[in-house]
Amino acid sequence: EDQVTQSPEALRLQEGESSSLNCSYTVSGLRGLFWYRQDPGKGPEFLFTLYSAGEEKEKERLKATLTKKESFLHITAPKPEDSATYLCAVHAPFITQGGSEKLVFGKGTKLTVNP
């Protein structure tokens, strides 16, 4: 069964203190790994898609990397506005409908950046 595990569950950083969030996955044939940001009471906001091991994507202070078993979201010199829950998800194909898939999410990492 496709699974996504994120760690840590919660992370507190001081402004400017860089760190990394981890996402480990088990899926039969990776068809895409996705990072989302979710603010309280809102829907997930798309950040990155990674498709193959060794791939990297960057956006402002965020950088996502992918290996064959896990992905990391590196946060460089975070600011208080980076505080949110970061969700990792993988594409899991539907058994009955070839070519279609759903997202399987981890529980997320709640990041708090203190000024």
Added chain:
Amino acid sequence: DTGVSQNPRHKITKRGQNVTFRCDPISEHNRLYWYRQTLGQGPEFLTYFQNEAQLEKSRLLSDRFSAERPKGSFSTLEIQRTEQGDSAMYLCASSPRYREQYFGPGTRLTVT
């Protein structure tokens, strides 16, 4: 704004009542998904439409739940005879083929 929209944003209902939520996807996206999210958990898949056809349903989707997407445009999710366990955030997402899914703001359901 051309993002995914959902209405209502919040719904409070009494146990046993029926509720209906609406999702308007990004106009050029033919794929539409419904997810449910409870506190401290990631979203969980409920059902999937490609154009107007409902092609996948999760075992989470009991007989009290029904979804439609007439003419392949907006979608509705109806819950009949609501139970307290139905309290959650209901999220709608849309995507073009083989691409990332874009989520709406969600509908927060509270069953009292």
